[in-house]
Amino acid sequence: MRKVISLAHGNGGKLTQELIKDILLPCFNNPLLAPLTDSAIFEVNRTKFAFTTDSYVIKPLFFSGGDIGKLSVSGTINDLAVMGAKPIFISCGLIIEEGLPLSTLKKIVSSVEKTARYAGVSVITGDTKVVEKGSADGMFINTSGIGIVPSGINLSLERVEVGDRIIVNGTVGDHSVAVLSEREELGFSESVSSDCAPLYEMVEKLKPYWGNIKFMRDPTRGGVAGVLNEIVQNQSFGIKLQERNIPFREETTALCELLGIDPLYLANEGKILFFVEPEKAEQILQILHTHPLGKKSSIIGEVVARSPGKVYLETSIGTKRVLDMLIEDQLPRIC
Amino acid sequence: MCLAIPVKLTSKEGIKGRVKIGSTEREVNLTLMPDARVGDYVLVHAGFAISKVEEKEAEELLELLSTVSY
Amino acid sequence: MKYISEFRDQKLAERLARRIARIAKDEGRKIKLMEVCGTHAMAILKYGIKELIPPSIKLLSGPGCPVCVTPNQYIDKACSYARKGFLIATFGDMLRVPGSKSSLIEEKSRGRKVKVVYSTMDALKLAKSLPEEKVIFLGIGFETTAPTVAASISAAKEEGMGNFMVLCGHKLIPPAMKALVETDEVKIDGFLCPGHVSVITGSRAYEFLARDYNIPCVVAGFEPLDILQGINLLISQIYRDEARVENEYTRVVTPEGNLKAGSLMRKVFNVSDSQWRGMGIIRQSGLSIAEDYSWYDVQTRYPIEVTSSEGKEGCRCGEVLRGLIEPRECALFGDICSPSHPFGPCMVSIEGACNIYYRFGYKRKTVK
Numbered sequence A: 001m002r003k004v005i006s007l008a009h010g011n012g013g014k015l016t017q018e019l020i021k022d023i024l025l026p027c028f029n030n031p032l033l034a035p036l037t038d039s040a041i042f043e044v045n046r047t048k049f050a051f052t053t054d055s056y057v058i059k060p061l062f063f064s065g066g067d068i069g070k071l072s073v074s075g076t077i078n079d080l081a082v083m084g085a086k087p088i089f090i091s092c093g094l095i096i097e098e099g100l101p102l103s104t105l106k107k108i109v110s111s112v113e114k115t116a117r118y119a120g121v122s123v124i125t126g127d128t129k130v131v132e133k134g135s136a137d138g139m140f141i142n143t144s145g146i147g148i149v150p151s152g153i154n155l156s157l158e159r160v161e162v163g164d165r166i167i168v169n170g171t172v173g174d175h176s177v178a179v180l181s182e183r184e185e186l187g188f189s190e191s192v193s194s195d196c197a198p199l200y201e202m203v204e205k206l207k208p209y210w211g212n213i214k215f216m217r218d219p220t221r222g223g224v225a226g227v228l229n230e231i232v233q234n235q236s237f238g239i240k241l242q243e244r245n246i247p248f249r250e251e252t253t254a255l256c257e258l259l260g261i262d263p264l265y266l267a268n269e270g271k272i273l274f275f276v277e278p279e280k281a282e283q284i285l286q287i288l289h290t291h292p293l294g295k296k297s298s299i300i301g302e303v304v305a306r307s308p309g310k311v312y313l314e315t316s317i318g319t320k321r322v323l324d325m326l327i328e329d330q331l332p333r334i335c
Numbered sequence B: 001m002c003l004a005i006p007v008k009l010t011s012k013e014g015i016k017g018r019v020k021i022g023s024t025e026r027e028v029n030l031t032l033m034p035d036a037r038v039g040d041y042v043l044v045h046a047g048f049a050i051s052k053v054e055e056k057e058a059e060e061l062l063e064l065l066s067t068v069s070y
Numbered sequence C: 001m002k003y004i005s006e007f008r009d010q011k012l013a014e015r016l017a018r019r020i021a022r023i024a025k026d027e028g029r030k031i032k033l034m035e036v037c038g039t040h041a042m043a044i045l046k047y048g049i050k051e052l053i054p055p056s057i058k059l060l061s062g063p064g065c066p067v068c069v070t071p072n073q074y075i076d077k078a079c080s081y082a083r084k085g086f087l088i089a090t091f092g093d094m095l096r097v098p099g100s101k102s103s104l105i106e107e108k109s110r111g112r113k114v115k116v117v118y119s120t121m122d123a124l125k126l127a128k129s130l131p132e133e134k135v136i137f138l139g140i141g142f143e144t145t146a147p148t149v150a151a152s153i154s155a156a157k158e159e160g161m162g163n164f165m166v167l168c169g170h171k172l173i174p175p176a177m178k179a180l181v182e183t184d185e186v187k188i189d190g191f192l193c194p195g196h197v198s199v200i201t202g203s204r205a206y207e208f209l210a211r212d213y214n215i216p217c218v219v220a221g222f223e224p225l226d227i228l229q230g231i232n233l234l235i236s237q238i239y240r241d242e243a244r245v246e247n248e249y250t251r252v253v254t255p256e257g258n259l260k261a262g263s264l265m266r267k268v269f270n271v272s273d274s275q276w277r278g279m280g281i282i283r284q285s286g287l288s289i290a291e292d293y294s295w296y297d298v299q300t301r302y303p304i305e306v307t308s309s310e311g312k313e314g315c316r317c318g319e320v321l322r323g324l325i326e327p328r329e330c331a332l333f334g335d336i337c338s339p340s341h342p343f344g345p346c347m348v349s350i351e352g353a354c355n356i357y358y359r360f361g362y363k364r365k366t367v368k
Helices: A014-028 A068-081 A102-119 A174-182 A200-205 A207-212 A223-232 A250-259 A278-289 B055-066 C010-027 C038-046 C072-083 C104-109 C120-129 C146-158 C173-183 C195-201 C203-213 C224-239 C259-268 C291-296 C317-321 C353-359
Strands: A040-044 A047-056 A086-097 A122-131 A139-149 A165-168 A213-217 A238-242 A273-276 A298-304 A311-314 A320-322 B005-013 B016-021 B024-029 B041-045 B048-052 C031-037 C057-064 C087-090 C114-116 C135-139 C164-168 C190-194 C217-220 C245-247 C269-276 C280-289
Touching: A047 A068, A068 A086, A068 A102, A068 A139, A068 A200, A086 A102, A086 A200, A102 A122, A102 A139, A165 A278, A174 A250, A200 A278, A207 A213, A207 A278, A213 A223, A223 A238, A223 A273, A223 A311, A250 B005, A250 B016, A273 A278, A278 A298, B005 B024, B016 B041, B024 B048, B041 C195, B048 C146, B048 C195, B055 C010, B055 C224, C010 C224, C031 C038, C031 C173, C031 C195, C031 C224, C038 C057, C038 C190, C038 C195, C038 C224, C038 C353, C057 C173, C057 C317, C072 C087, C072 C104, C072 C135, C072 C164, C087 C104, C087 C120, C104 C114, C120 C135, C120 C146, C120 C164, C135 C146, C146 C164, C146 C259, C146 C291, C164 C280, C164 C291, C173 C195, C173 C203, C173 C280, C190 C195, C190 C203, C190 C224, C195 C203, C195 C217, C195 C259, C203 C217, C203 C245, C217 C224, C259 C269, C280 C291, C317 C353
Parallel strands: A086 A122, A238 A311, C031 C057, C031 C190, C087 C114, C087 C135, C135 C164, C190 C217, C217 C245
Antiparallel strands: A040 A047, A047 A139, A086 A139, A165 A273, A165 A298, A213 A273, A238 A298, A311 A320, B005 B016, B005 B041, B016 B024, B041 B048, C269 C280
16 A cells, blocks of 8 residues: 555546545445445435535536536436436535636536536535635535435346446546646647536436346446456356447547547546446437437447456457556656 | 657648647647648647658558468 | 547457467467557556466566656656755656656655646746746657657747756667567566557567678567457467568558658657666767757756765666566565555556566466
8 A cells, every 4th residue: 555645546546446445445435325326325214315415626627528617416316417417406515626717617607507507406505715815726515415225126237147238328538638638738729528418318218128227337447447347256157248249439549649639538527338238228219319319329348258357348459458547647658 | 669640631821730639639740740631630749740651552451461371 | 539549359360369379389488579559568468368368478578668668767856856946847757667766656745836738838838927936857768759849849949948857768669679689587588569659669670680690570469359360470480480570560560650740740849868777878868959959958057066966775666668678577566566656667667567567467377
C-alpha cells in the first residue's frame, strides 16, 4: 500500500479498490453496504428503497454537453436507475470556492434544477459551504438520492450467468473526451459533446422486459473496461466483448488515437451496461433504439465460462486480448 | 515510439494549419511540411504535420494485401 | 477513420497470418525479430498479433521507448528545476517516470509548477502567456519528436523570447540499433524499423544494418496489417538469406525522409554521445542544443548538478531494453513490480515493454 493518497486512488481502478477494501470496508462494514452496489437497498413497511450518494469534482465546470450541475444530478439519478429504482428525491450540497462569480453559481444551480425537473425529481434538502480560495476548483457538488424500487424488477449480479448478453445504450467514452478536449492546453475547438444525462426514463421504458434484465451498471469512472472488471472479480464467469460492436463516435476514436488513450477506460455519464437474457436481447435492443438516449444501443458482448474473473476483447482483426483493470489515470501522451 | 495519426488539413495560413477531427478542430504546425495543401491528409505528431499521406501508396498496399497468397 | 480502419481489416489480417504461418512451417528455423519501437510493441499486444504468429517467430521488444531509456539523471534534473521554481512543461509521458528519488508527478503534487502539454508549440504559447515564469520544456523523444522541438527553439529565437528553454534529452534510433547489433548479446534476425522515426530519417537510415551487418530491415506502420506485412516481408528475406531495407509504410515514409525536418534538426542540435538507461553511453546517439541556440538550453543558462543513482537492485529493465529477456522472464515482474507499484521505468511508461505485457494480461514465466 502506498503511504499517501495519490490521484490514482480516486480513478476507480486498482488503487480505489484497495482503498475500499483495506480502509473503508473494515471500518464501515454492515450488511446493507457490503454488496458495494451503486445504491444501498433497504425496506421500510415492505416498500423497497434505494439510497445513494456521490460527489462531483470536475475541471472545467462547464463542458460541451453539460456542466457540473447537470452532471451531479444525472450521476446520482443513474446510480438509482441501475438499481431499477425510480428516483424521487435528491439532495444538493455545494462546496464553493471563494471568488466564484455569482453568475457562474446561478448558472450551475439552474442547471441542477433543470436536470432534476427533466428527471422528475425534486431537490428537497441542501447545504452550502464556502472554502478559501485555492481549496476547491471553483465548486464541488455532493448529491444524494432516494428512489423506490418497483416490484417486478429483480436486479442482482447473482442472477448473471453464462450466455447473458451485455448491451450498452450508445457511444462509449464521450464524456471524458469532452472534458479532456475542453482543457485549453490541448487546443481543441468545439469538442465532442458529453453524454451526461439522467437515464431513469429510459430504464422505465424497458418495463415489459424488466424480468429479463438481470443486472445493470453505469460505466462511469473506470469506463466500460474498468466497470466490467469490477463485475467479474471473484466470479465464476468471464466477459467477452466484441470490439467491432462497441459504438464509438468518430471524433472520440480520433482524439483517443491522437492522445494515446483507450476509450474503453474513459468515463461515461449517460450510459448503462445491461446484462440481459440472451433470448430477449434483441427485443430489449429494439426498445432502447426508440429512446433518444438509446439510439445507438448495441450488444457489445456476452458472459462466458472461459477465463473466470477476466474481461476479454475480441479485436477488430479477430484476435483476443485481456482488458485488465486500469491502474493509473490515462494521460495524454505522444509516444 | 511516436504516436501520429492521419488527419485532413482544412485550412492553411503560413505555417499555421487546421485539421479536422470529426466535428472538432485543432491547430497544426506546418513548419516541417511547408508544402502541405488544404485537402491533403497529413500525419500529425505532437501538434506538427510531419508527412503527407499518399493515397496512391495506401491503395496499392491494400490491393497487394488482398492478393497475398497463402 | 480514413487510413486507419482499412488497415484493421480482419480478412486481410487472417490472410497474412496464414501466409506467415505457412512460410514459417515450411522453413521450421527459429528466428528472432526485434520491433525497435515502443508503439509497435504496444500495437502488437493491443491487437493480439503474438497469437497470430507461430511460436518459431519470436518478437522482441527493443529500446524504442524514449521514456524508458531516459536516465535517472535527466528526471532528477527536471525535478530539481521544478523545485527551484521553474515551470516544467512536458508531454504526459514523462510525468510518472521515477528518477533517483522523485518524479514529476510527485513534484506536482507538492505544488511545483508542472504542466502537461500536447505539443512543444503549446509550451511556447504557455511561456508567452506567462512572461513572469521561466518555462522549461522537456525535450524527450527520438527523430519523430526532435524536429518539433527544434522548430519551437528556432521560433523562440526568431521571436526573441527570453523565458522559454529546453532540457534536451533527445536520442537517435539508428545508433542504438547499431549498438545492439555490435554488442552481439542477442542474435537479431531482422528489425521491424520504427515507422514514424523513419518518416523523418527516411528508410535509407537503416541501410548500414543490411549492408554492414547483414540484417534484414523492414520499415512498417502501426496498424495491424502494417505490422503483419512487415513480419511477412522480414521472414521472406530471412528465409531467403537476403538482407535489404524494405519499406512497407510507403504511404508516409520515403527513402530520404523529411528533409526540412532533417535540416532544422541539424541547425538547432549537435549530435553527441548519449547515456541510455540500461545500455550505457552510446556514441553519437543523442542530440544537444547547438551553440547558436544555447540561450534556449537550460543546462547552459542555468547549469545544475545532481547526484543520481542509476538502476535498482534486481531490476532487469536494461536487459528488457536490449532484447535479452522478455518482461515476464524478470523475477520481479507482476508480483513485486507492477504498474501500481512500479520498480523500473519499463513498468512505468505506457509504452514500456513491462507495462504493456502486464496490462495485456501476461503472467510471469516460472523458471524451471
